[in-house]
Amino acid sequence: MPATPQSPLGLFATDELIGEDDRAIRDTVQQFVSDRIRPRVADWYEAASIPARELAVELGSLGLLGMHLEGYGCAGTTATAYGLACMELEAGDSGLRSLVSVQGSLAMFAIWKHGSEEQKQQWLPRMAAGEAIGCFGLTEPDFGSNPAGMRTRARKDGSDWVLNGSKMWITNGSIADVAVVWAQTDDKVRGFVVPTDTPGFTAPEITRKMSLRASVTSELVLDNVRLPESAVLPEARGLSGPLSCLTEARFGIIFGALGAARDCLQTAIGYAADREIFDKSLAGYQLTQAKLADMTLELGKGMLLALHLGRRKDAGTLRPEQVSLGKLNNVREAIAIARECRTILGAAGITAEYPIMRHANNLESVLTYEGTSEVHQLVIGQALTGQAAFR
Incomplete structure (x- = not known):
């Protein structure tokens, strides 16, 4: 048996x-x-x-x-x-x-x-409660990995602030009730809480995406958006403000990417068990089992890493470079698992009947948003050598 x-x-x-x-x-x-x-x-x-x-x-x-x-x-x-x-x-x-x-x-x-x-x-x-939706405006068309170069600017006009500029690749942008927008000022980068019904604020949706299609992605356009002094985030001054938020979100990706990988792997295991080839279950072939074993190993190692980092975060000892370790490894392995699982399903793997190609396409975005693999490699490299190599 x-x-x-x-x-x-x-x-x-x-x-x-x-x-x-x-x-x-x-x-x-x-x-x-x-x-x-x-x-x-x-x-x-x-x-x-x-x-x-x-x-x-x-x-x-x-x-x-x-x-x-x-x-x-x-x-x-x-x-x-x-x-x-x-x-x-x-x-x-x-x-x-x-x-x-x-x-x-x-x-x-x-x-x-x-x-x-x-x-x-x-x-x-x-x-x-989900009654108001928010978005986060940091990335710009020409400034993703280098947010310090952002061109969006806020200037004082009496007691008000006036914002001009644009943001790109903003999840939830066109359905948001409030946008947290980061802008250059005469006193470093500052964050602003912008109700999206403020005159001059528009958020055209980005279409024709091949990835993250079940998600709202938008551009934010700020054309003389006038805000009161009370719109400024008082405790954020400089890039440390938005970067602290990105570290928070990247932590969720460490676990999230594993969910996509696990779903692909479970789908591939189920498909291989049911699929017969040369009068034998595909799951009974050595090459199939080797693929499944290797993918399970990477999924499990990623999960152990995620849980370890989760404990560190709960203890208040998690460092940004450790988040980079988790994001780099787990997304990289997740997309490799999705691609390998697709080979087990053959042509069936490219159809919407199975989730694998959808996950693989989505993970192409996850691989580069909230810090590309290259950026996380440099963060880790800086931690190892003490030298910044971003320029």
Whole structure:
């Protein structure tokens, strides 16, 4: 009799490393994705349309928006629980995890960490409930990996600020109620809380994407956007402000990318078991098993790394260069797993009947957003040598 098959992460017994409360949160998100997302996401991806506002309210009711933040209607979970939630969301689709991480770890976190009490009270409870959607405007058309070169500028005009410039590749941009926008000023880079109904603010949606199609991506255009002094994030001055938010969001990607990889691997294992070739199950061939074994090894190592970094974050000892280790490794391995899984499915792997090509296409974006692989390599290199090699 053949042995009972085990799940890839079951071989590593990683559940034994996760506390009961964190597992319960993970299982709740997994069920939500199974019931609400999986039956529809292929259609959303093909149509390049997602009911983001409707989903935001549902995600808010589950306590997933800004879930690792304290107060203001946020759930106050552990960072590890947040990571596990990101893993399950991205097992559904990277666009879904992007919706949650941009809302909670970029827009909400920026206001929570750097904002005034008035800004926090005005926005965070509504954003936690999914009643207001946020976006994060840092990247510009010519300045992605080098945000210090941004051209968007804010100038003082009496007691007001006037913003001019543009941002690019902004998740949630055209559906957002509030944008956290970073701009050059005479006093370093500053952050601004911009209600999107402010005159001069527009957010045209970016179309014809081949990746993250089940996600809203936009340009932000600021044409003499006038804001009161109270719109400034008072606790952020210089690039350390936006970079702290990016570190927060990258942490979720460390777990999230593994969700996409796990979904691909489980799909490939199931397909190989059912597919017959030369009168034998594809899963019974040595080359297939070698592929599955190698991919399981990388998935498990990535999960152990993610859990270790999650514990460090919960302990308050996680450093930015360690986040770079996790993002670089786990996204790189996830996209390799997706591509290898596609080979097991053959031609079936390119269809929307299976999630593998959708995950692979999405991971092409995850590989480069919130820090390209090259940038993370240089962050790690600087930590190892003490020398910055960015220029």
